[in-house]
Amino acid sequence: MTHLTALRNGALCGIAVVAVAACGALRPSTTSNPAASAASAISSVTGAAGATQLATPIAPPDTTGINQQISSIDNQLSTIDGQLNAASAGLSTSEGDPSR
Amino acid sequence: MNTRLLARGVATLTLTAGLGLAGSVAVDAQTTPSPAPVATPTAAPHTVTLALLKEHCNVAVQRRLATLAADDTFLRGSVAVSSGDRTTLGGQITADQQGLTALDATIQSDTTYLKAWADCQTIVTGYRVYVLEDPKIHEVIAADGVTKVDATFTALVPELQALINNSSVSATVKAQAQADLNDLTSKVDASQTSISGVSSSVINLVPAGWPGNQVDLKSAAQNIRTAHSDLAGAGADANHIIQLLGA
Numbered sequence: 001m002t003h004l005t006a007l008r009n010g011a012l013c014g015i016a017v018v019a020v021a022a023c024g025a026l027r028p029s030t031t032s033n034p035a036a037s038a039a040s041a042i043s044s045v046t047g048a049a050g051a052t053q054l055a056t057p058i059a060p061p062d063t064t065g066i067n068q069q070i071s072s073i074d075n076q077l078s079t080i081d082g083q084l085n086a087a088s089a090g091l092s093t094s095e096g097d098p099s100r
Numbered sequence: 101m102n103t104r105l106l107a108r109g110v111a112t113l114t115l116t117a118g119l120g121l122a123g124s125v126a127v128d129a130q131t132t133p134s135p136a137p138v139a140t141p142t143a144a145p146h147t148v149t150l151a152l153l154k155e156h157c158n159v160a161v162q163r164r165l166a167t168l169a170a171d172d173t174f175l176r177g178s179v180a181v182s183s184g185d186r187t188t189l190g191g192q193i194t195a196d197q198q199g200l201t202a203l204d205a206t207i208q209s210d211t212t213y214l215k216a217w218a219d220c221q222t223i224v225t226g227y228r229v230y231v232l233e234d235p236k237i238h239e240v241i242a243a244d245g246v247t248k249v250d251a252t253f254t255a256l257v258p259e260l261q262a263l264i265n266n267s268s269v270s271a272t273v274k275a276q277a278q279a280d281l282n283d284l285t286s287k288v289d290a291s292q293t294s295i296s297g298v299s300s301s302v303i304n305l306v307p308a309g310w311p312g313n314q315v316d317l318k319s320a321a322q323n324i325r326t327a328h329s330d331l332a333g334a335g336a337d338a339n340h341i342i343q344l345l346g347a
Contacts, residue, residue: 076252
């Protein structure tokens with residue numbers, strides 16, 4: 001009797017092992033297309049980010065380059081002003097007798 | 101924040117330029133003699149000895165050489181001068197320096213008062229350093245500077261336009277910024293008209309044409325001043341646009 005019970009238990013255990021192995025073998029087959037899997041993963045990630053981006057307010061424009069150009073212009077205008085004044089000084093003078 | 105940084109930068113530049121300008125005027129003031137009667141064609145009475153006359157003439161030459169050296173420094177240091185104008189002015193400065201140095205040597209070797217006096221007058225009549233060469237050099241540097249600023253504005257206008265177009269400010273503010281940009285563009289156009297041909301109108305003026313060519317120098321100075329004024333207005337417009345859009 002004891003022997004029969006042990007035999008039955010062993011058979012049940014064997015069926016259980018086969019069933020578990022079958023589950024393991026089936027699971028990879030559902031993800032046999034890695035590309036599709038990756039795409040799915042990416043789409044879910046970007047979808048989340050996109051939702052976050054829409055929620056963020058628009059950043060102010062970067063005017064660093066424009067500001068630098070305007071500063072350069074201001075600098076050049078100051079130089080021109082200095083050259084104009086130097087020229088005007090010559091235009092309003094006269095050359096005396098160099099021998100005196 | 102950007103606007104505040106810009107305002108601080110402009111203030112610093114203005115102060116720096118002011119100091120530089122003061123230095124520039126001081127240099128010229130030291131080398132420019134005070135107005136005195138123009139030399140007469142006849143020799144003055146022998147109130148000084150030949151040795152003293154030669155000394156006066158040498159001082160006159162050295163002062164002019166110092167002015168030309170300062171002009172050469174301005175020319176070399178200016179990033180706005182066109183390559184062609186830089187070569188032309190540099191050649192003129194070198195020729196004047198060599199000519200005056202040779203003239204001084206001639207005067208120092210003269211053996212009579214009259215000959216030395218006559219040669220000494222050539223320091224003025226042959227070179228016109230203070231009234232022609234020096235102002236001419238400054239005018240060409242300034243005129244080429246205006247051309248360079250015009251080019252900078254030409255590159256800046258589309259960037260400012262894009263800034264206005266993409267701005268998230270209200271329609272009213274955007275319209276104000278656009279009006280400023282339109283004004284800026286018209287001022288840059290006006291300055292280009294004013295400065296056209298100015299450098300070439302003065303760069304080849306020679307002492308032999310004095311005093312008739314003084315008219316050309318004064319006309320050029322007026323055109324540069326007008327162009328400068330327009331560009332200063334355009335600069336104010338640009339600053340205002342940034343202020344409007346950054347607010």
